[in-house]
Amino acid sequence: MKVRGQHFRTIWLKKSDDRVVELIDQRFLPHQFVIEEVTTVDQMATAIREMHVRGAGLIGASAGYGMYLATLESAMNDSPDQDLVQAAAKLNATRPTAVNLAWAIERQLKSIGGGATATEKIAIARNTARQIADEDAEHCRMIGQHGLRLIEQIAQRKNGKPVNVLTHCNAGWLAFVDYGSATAPIYAAHDNGVPVHVWVSETRPRSQGSKLTAWELGEHGVPHTVIADSTSGHLMQNGKVDLVIVGTDRTTYTGDVANKIGTYLKALSAKDNKIPLYAALPSSSFDWNMRDGLSEIPIEEREPNEIKNADGWLDGRQVEVRVTPADSPAANYGFDVTPRRLVTGLITERGVCDAAEKSILALFPEHTR
Numbered sequence: 001m002k003v004r005g006q007h008f009r010t011i012w013l014k015k016s017d018d019r020v021v022e023l024i025d026q027r028f029l030p031h032q033f034v035i036e037e038v039t040t041v042d043q044m045a046t047a048i049r050e051m052h053v054r055g056a057g058l059i060g061a062s063a064g065y066g067m068y069l070a071t072l073e074s075a076m077n078d079s080p081d082q083d084l085v086q087a088a089a090k091l092n093a094t095r096p097t098a099v100n101l102a103w104a105i106e107r108q109l110k111s112i113g114g115g116a117t118a119t120e121k122i123a124i125a126r127n128t129a130r131q132i133a134d135e136d137a138e139h140c141r142m143i144g145q146h147g148l149r150l151i152e153q154i155a156q157r158k159n160g161k162p163v164n165v166l167t168h169c170n171a172g173w174l175a176f177v178d179y180g181s182a183t184a185p186i187y188a189a190h191d192n193g194v195p196v197h198v199w200v201s202e203t204r205p206r207s208q209g210s211k212l213t214a215w216e217l218g219e220h221g222v223p224h225t226v227i228a229d230s231t232s233g234h235l236m237q238n239g240k241v242d243l244v245i246v247g248t249d250r251t252t253y254t255g256d257v258a259n260k261i262g263t264y265l266k267a268l269s270a271k272d273n274k275i276p277l278y279a280a281l282p283s284s285s286f287d288w289n290m291r292d293g294l295s296e297i298p299i300e301e302r303e304p305n306e307i308k309n310a311d312g313w314l315d316g317r318q319v320e321v322r323v324t325p326a327d328s329p330a331a332n333y334g335f336d337v338t339p340r341r342l343v344t345g346l347i348t349e350r351g352v353c354d355a356a357e358k359s360i361l362a363l364f365p366e367h368t369r
Contacts, residue, residue: 001173001180001187003033003219009178010058011065011133018126019072021065025052026174030215031313041070041087048101049094051206055175056249056285057136060100064132066091067108068125075118084112096298097258097335099250099287104132133177139282139349140179147185147245147280147347148192154242155194162195162223164242166232169203169260170212171247171280181280182245183213185347190222198224199241201232203260205306205332229262233269244270244277245347251279251286253367255340255355256293261333267342276344279355283348286360288367293337304330 001008014020014037021044025036036052038044044066047053053062070087074080088105095101111128115121154163171182179187189196198217203209210226217224227235235241244266250258257263257279270277290296307330311320324330343355353359361368 001178001216001220009133009137010174011053011061011177013065013126013130021069023047023053023062024174026054026212027052028318029174030211031318038065039069041066041073041090044069045090045094048091054208055170056098056100056247057140057176057181057282058174059095059098060104060284061129061133061136061177063091063101063104064108064129067105067112068122068129071112071118071122071125075122080118080121084109095300097249097300098285100284103284107132136176136282136284137178139284140173140176140181140184142349143181143280143282143347144179144184144188146349146351147278148188148194150243150276150278150347150352151185151189151194151196155189155196158242160195162197163189164197164199164240166199166201166235166241166244166266167213168201168209168229168232168244168246168263168266170208170216171245171259172213172216174212174216175247176282180216180247181282181285181347182247183216184280185245186217186222187220190220196222198222199232199235200224200226201229201262201266202226203262204229205310207310208260232266236269236273236275241270241273241275244275246277246279248279248281248285249335250290250293250297251281251346252290252293252297252340253286253288253360254291254293254357255343255346255360256290256297257338257340257343257346257355258293258297258299258335259338261336264336264338264342267338271342277342278345278347278352279338279343280347283350283364286364286367294339297335297337299336300334302332302334304332307332 025034074083172180340355
């Protein structure tokens, strides 16, 4: 996607030195556009854990590049294989909910294992990291094309009036390598001349909707309105939402969807008001081993101060303020699980399917048990 007219991905190798990974540090958006240089596994683990990068696809791509950095580091030590295992464990421990993390690390370990020398391992890891990133971007592009048809069908019924799409959190290109998942159909519709308007749910406590989704939609010229998280049900009751599209950090092969906290409540409102709700995801976000999302998907519990504090832009700098009583405890669950019965369908790079085991495996028969 573009920032001030220039195309950017969210993560890439530095052109002048491919031992350096460059990424968009999302902590400073929408106020500052900052590119961070990462050269070690520890730095990449920090970037993932502290949300310099975030979102299922981008976490996976970052882990892929992190394992490439691990091969560079291990080549200088006496026990390279042990170093790679330790690097994998360090990266794997950063964020528990997004399945792309472990998927990318395992893919890298398998690929790197085919190298006989340190030089071969480095080359394999570099190529694999690029492949993971390229595949993520292409899969998101295809999600956009398949989701476009859903928006076009609604647009035909509205006779030229904008299709109102509700989002939650940021499942845009900032959460992936390019295009995004939930936003990919929106961008495709906008670029194809289909009138669309997006209700952007703010997504407390980190406000990824109001900070990130609103920023990238604005950069792309897509009409949008930021709303408080609790406004969504009111909009649905009053006929102001035609379609809900959300992302997902992990979806079971039976169709249960784990996404940013608050998604379940939006799904309940959508069901009550007969509004279709789709989860958009590349196949790397499926967990092919988990059947029951409510009992099996690990839910990340984050630091309480994310609830107790808020940050913003004041007099040319980013500041943080406390918004709760100092002594009040806070619970900060990062995700919730939306049961498959509340999900109209899943938009993947291979097409749209029901949130049900049979339909999912029909699109991905290689995972049939």
